[in-house]
Amino acid sequence: MPGKRAIKKKRSDTEEPSVSIEYLLVKYSDQRAVLADGDKVGITNHTMILPANEYSITLEGAGYAPASQDVVLAGTSVMRPMVLVFQ
Amino acid sequence: MKQYVAILLAFGSMLAGCAAHFQDVPLAQGHVNEERRIHSVARPDQPVILVAISGGGSRAAALGWAVLEKLKRTSYTVGGQTMRLIDDIAVVSSVSGGSVIAGYFGLNGPDGLDGFDRAFLRPDNMRALELHALNPFTWVRLKSTGNSRIKLLQELLDREIYAGKTFDALNQPGKPLVVLNSTDMASGEVFSFLPSRFDDICADFDAEPLSTGVSASAAFPILLTPVALRNYGGADCNSGPMPPWITAVLDKQFTRYVNLEEFNRARYAYDLRRGPGASRQIDYLYLLDGGLADNLGVNALMDVIDSAHGAAIISGSKGGIETILNAVNVGDITRLAVVVVNARTEPPNPVSVKASRPGIIGMIDSTTSVPIDSSTSRGMDQVDTLLSELQAAPQGDAAGLRVYKIQVDFDLFRAQNATEKALSDAVKKIPTSFSISGDQVGVLERSAEVLLNDSPCFQRLLLDAGVVESDGMAQYAVKGCPQLADRPAIRPASTDGAVAPARAAATAR
Numbered sequence: 001m002p003g004k005r006a007i008k009k010k011r012s013d014t015e016e017p018s019v020s021i022e023y024l025l026v027k028y029s030d031q032r033a034v035l036a037d038g039d040k041v042g043i044t045n046h047t048m049i050l051p052a053n054e055y056s057i058t059l060e061g062a063g064y065a066p067a068s069q070d071v072v073l074a075g076t077s078v079m080r081p082m083v084l085v086f087q
Numbered sequence: 088m089k090q091y092v093a094i095l096l097a098f099g100s101m102l103a104g105c106a107a108h109f110q111d112v113p114l115a116q117g118h119v120n121e122e123r124r125i126h127s128v129a130r131p132d133q134p135v136i137l138v139a140i141s142g143g144g145s146r147a148a149a150l151g152w153a154v155l156e157k158l159k160r161t162s163y164t165v166g167g168q169t170m171r172l173i174d175d176i177a178v179v180s181s182v183s184g185g186s187v188i189a190g191y192f193g194l195n196g197p198d199g200l201d202g203f204d205r206a207f208l209r210p211d212n213m214r215a216l217e218l219h220a221l222n223p224f225t226w227v228r229l230k231s232t233g234n235s236r237i238k239l240l241q242e243l244l245d246r247e248i249y250a251g252k253t254f255d256a257l258n259q260p261g262k263p264l265v266v267l268n269s270t271d272m273a274s275g276e277v278f279s280f281l282p283s284r285f286d287d288i289c290a291d292f293d294a295e296p297l298s299t300g301v302s303a304s305a306a307f308p309i310l311l312t313p314v315a316l317r318n319y320g321g322a323d324c325n326s327g328p329m330p331p332w333i334t335a336v337l338d339k340q341f342t343r344y345v346n347l348e349e350f351n352r353a354r355y356a357y358d359l360r361r362g363p364g365a366s367r368q369i370d371y372l373y374l375l376d377g378g379l380a381d382n383l384g385v386n387a388l389m390d391v392i393d394s395a396h397g398a399a400i401i402s403g404s405k406g407g408i409e410t411i412l413n414a415v416n417v418g419d420i421t422r423l424a425v426v427v428v429n430a431r432t433e434p435p436n437p438v439s440v441k442a443s444r445p446g447i448i449g450m451i452d453s454t455t456s457v458p459i460d461s462s463t464s465r466g467m468d469q470v471d472t473l474l475s476e477l478q479a480a481p482q483g484d485a486a487g488l489r490v491y492k493i494q495v496d497f498d499l500f501r502a503q504n505a506t507e508k509a510l511s512d513a514v515k516k517i518p519t520s521f522s523i524s525g526d527q528v529g530v531l532e533r534s535a536e537v538l539l540n541d542s543p544c545f546q547r548l549l550l551d552a553g554v555v556e557s558d559g560m561a562q563y564a565v566k567g568c569p570q571l572a573d574r575p576a577i578r579p580a581s582t583d584g585a586v587a588p589a590r591a592a593a594t595a596r
Contacts, residue, residue: 049415
């Protein structure tokens with residue numbers, strides 16, 4: 001249906017749809033801006049929230065590897081965020 | 088209401104099938120639609136307030152106005168400086184009648200709010216619309232210019248409150264992001280009056296009359312005609328290339344499965360821009376009441392909160408202009424209040440107590456009202472869930488994000504309380520119309536006062552800002568609007584050194 005939000009099962013076990021917020025932690029030796037598809041969304045080493053989606057994750061600046069990581073961010077929770085590591 | 092419907096239908100039938108007068112102009116060569124609105128958050132503990140105002144004619148406009156007035160009267164002190172809550176409003180998203188006050192607030196700011204009562208609420212707007220609609224000279228004038236009866240509402244709005252101003256007057260630094268929402272009649276998509284959306288149709292946002300946006304948002308089906316826009320989008324548009332996020336989302340393998348909303352949003356923008364292989368041909372847009380898709384205006388509000396590529400409107404303490412999502416994630420925002428003003432009432436429906444089948448007017452009334460009521464309850468559920476998930480995000484950090492969900496909703500009146508019962512009964516008698524009496528405005532002002540004062544999260548917002556009325560009220564606020572900061576931190580083992588957003592702000596400084 002047009003205009004409706006991305007949905008997943010609400011954690012309260014009801015049948016109501018809910019907005020899908022996911023949790024991502026990007027680890028790196030320094031504090032840098034984290035980019036999802038080129039948009040700044042948070043900083044390294046701090047759990048961030050993002051809407052569920054498929055993202056290409058990069059860091060601001062140069063000198064890190066890999067150059068990007070493609071992930072499908074879904075099915076995470078506060079206690080179990082998706083963890084990505086850059087060197 | 089029914090007499091207005093009959094009059095306007097009769098009038099409308101005379102203009103049926105006319106060629107439309109399109110109310111947008113193409114972007115000039117070399118011109119792009121800029122988002123210039125910036126909200127400054129000088130300190131992370133400064134609250135950032137987002138407001139959604141529902142539809143409901145002048146009842147919604149008056150309730151929204153009363154809530155804004157209450158936020159204007161409510162102040163707190165930081166470092167010896169007195170701040171007003173209304174100055175912390177970053178975003179106002181609105182629908183239909185709520186858009187009348189949202190547009191007025193965006194245009195005149197907090198200090199101009201006082202004039203709204205005199206300019207819009209006191210005049211008998213329906214009478215003025217009726218007189219114009221019945222004037223044969225009006226028919227000739229509208230027909231000869233390709234306009235229809237929605238033009239009468241635009242003229243009334245310009246005459247009384249907007250003075251012909253365009254969105255350029257709202258789209259300025261220091262102003263809140265006012266998002267007026269309408270519904271694309273063909274697709275059912277929410278069409279928000281934003282620079283980015285006008286980029287999609289290659290039209291000039293700043294040149295668009297404010298009255299056009301408000302009347303599109305308030306174009307109640309059948310009673311009013313849709314606002315017509317021409318889609319100038321396409322490969323030869325001057326607004327620049329297709330934003331990368333649109334093609335990226337459409338090209339991705341899994342987005343449509345894990346975030347259908349994002350996929351649909353990208354597809355709509357792609358179709359408007361006439362991308363190669365677009366799934367729809369959209370040459371013209373006919374915009375109706377935003378309540379058909381989202382009668383609370385929360386859809387656009389949630390997009391602003393959780394979109395990675397939404398409008399960058401926050402100027403945080405670390406410099407740079409960022410989206411709300413980024414500001415939350417880096418700790419520039421640690422107090423987020425969402426005020427949902429719902430002016431929906433539940434007047435007795437004669438359909439369910441009559442043995443006879445509903446007539447044509449009754450059916451028209453139901454087919455237009457039922458989707459709006461339905462979208463209202465869905466919208467509130469979605470806000471509940473999003474805010475709960477946001478609130479959970481910084482778990483384990485005592486200084487984490489504080490989220491305040493503040494509902495101004497007649498359903499929250501307590502039947503056991505005589506004052507609230509009387510207010511509840513009184514608001515149910517206020518019809519959905521653009522005319523409202525002074526007494527009814529008074530009822531809505533008192534309702535806003537009571538509902539805000541009763542809201543545990545409004546009291547919690549005041550408590551956290553250092554404004555405490557009494558120990559009893561402080562306890563009420565803490566109990567009724569718990570925050571993660573109230574509980575001892577238990578750091579999740581799996582994050583291994585992760586720090587939650589608010590802590591990020593502290594370490595970054």
